[in-house]
Amino acid sequence: MQAAADPRLPRYEQIREHLRRRIFAGEWAPGAALPAETELAKEYEVALGTMRKAIELMVDDGLIERLHGKGTFVRGELQQASMFRFFRFRRDADDASPVVPHTVIHALQEATLDDRVAERLSLGRARRGIFILRSRELPEGSGLLERIWLPYPPFRELLKLQPKDMPDLLYPFYRSRCGVVIARASETIRFATLGRDDAALMGMAKGAPVAVIERTAFSLTGEPVEFRITQGDAAKFYYNVEIK
Amino acid sequence: MQAAADPRLPRYEQIREHLRRRIFAGEWAPGAALPAETELAKEYEVALGTMRKAIELMVDDGLIERLHGKGTFVRGELQQASMFRFFRFRRDADDASPVVPHTVIHALQEATLDDRVAERLSLGRARRGIFILRSRELPEGSGLLERIWLPYPPFRELLKLQPKDMPDLLYPFYRSRCGVVIARASETIRFATLGRDDAALMGMAKGAPVAVIERTAFSLTGEPVEFRITQGDAAKFYYNVEIK
């Protein structure tokens, strides 16, 4: 049960790495509680302060979460991942409106993942996988157009679904039906203009400017498991960055 | 010398706040070293661990920086603030080319700050201030067009300059000539199309798509002291976001 990592690293780094592996190995499922810090300190034969440091680092990593008086828990889904956070679709910018966008599935099918997608998903070369094309619409009108590529395993399950049974939120579905927890994502933003087909799907003019967000989503184990390209009206794009 | 903050807060929070104030008050200039942690622990009459916690928080805030074996230093300028980080202007994406963009000053003058700008700078109402219009160009060709608004004090000094004496990098200049250190900034990204005049200045077509970055920059004391609107070719805009 001892950490077998590089002994030149501080103990708390070794412990962090070891606990991370145990979480990846499924010893504690997402949402489950880790042993109390005093337990873990005993188990790893270190002082409480050292254990706390290791745990704090994992909290910073976003891997676990601490709740005073309750315990330390493996983080569930990635939060704040909605593509709508990049856009201002609300009528009057009054905040408290947790409207769930309506989803329209245009395609849900097997597909060959081309080289670009295969590279993002760290697949050796082009392979069979799953392709989804969908719109996400708010009552106000226009919304987002989304293309999603998934590797065949572990997402084969999705092909058994009727489009009408597709959930609005995919990540909880990935977890419950495919056993994959999305823990992290990398997104790039750029601008482009709409091709004819996409324009028709979005109810916008051909050549209209759009913001394009490309997201690679990673599982708890750090593997890229989903690649997604989302397009939305550039005029409604809005994003904030804090630097220090 | 003791912290006079809310005594219900943890000691390390009180100490953090107190040290922050002392830095703002100029007790240690940017780049200067704070006393050693053992000294500070004695001064505040706390254990070393408590002092370290307070210091770690300030490091996370970006206010100070620790160097093993050397000391703890007040951070100098805001880093990574270049507007070019939002764009891909490089020829072949070969990285190691620290090219300093060439700056062209189109205007440097007194101006009345309109309500929108005055609000961003937390000025009661429209006031006199300074307006700068400049281009930042790379050898490759097109670049960025920048509008900058500054309140009259402490930037009056700038008006004595000839445009040819304006430095490429403003923040070090603000510090050395106006006594203002930029410590933090808030940026929003949106999309627009070029008006006729801006298009001419940028050597682009009227109506061409641009990414617009609006930045409010804050001094060490937390006051907004500069408002800036930067425009660049939307086709070259590129930004990355990591979420977890």
Added chain:
DNA sequence: CAGTGGTCTAGACCACTCC
């Protein structure tokens, strides 16, 4: 070498949650 920050210990007591 002296002086700095980094790691680690072995405790004590407090604050919060839940039964």
Added chain:
DNA sequence: GAGTGGTCTAGACCACTGC
């Protein structure tokens, strides 16, 4: 009240920097 994480102490020793 039992169990959890949060705060704090008073030390020890290690690792890095610069004279």
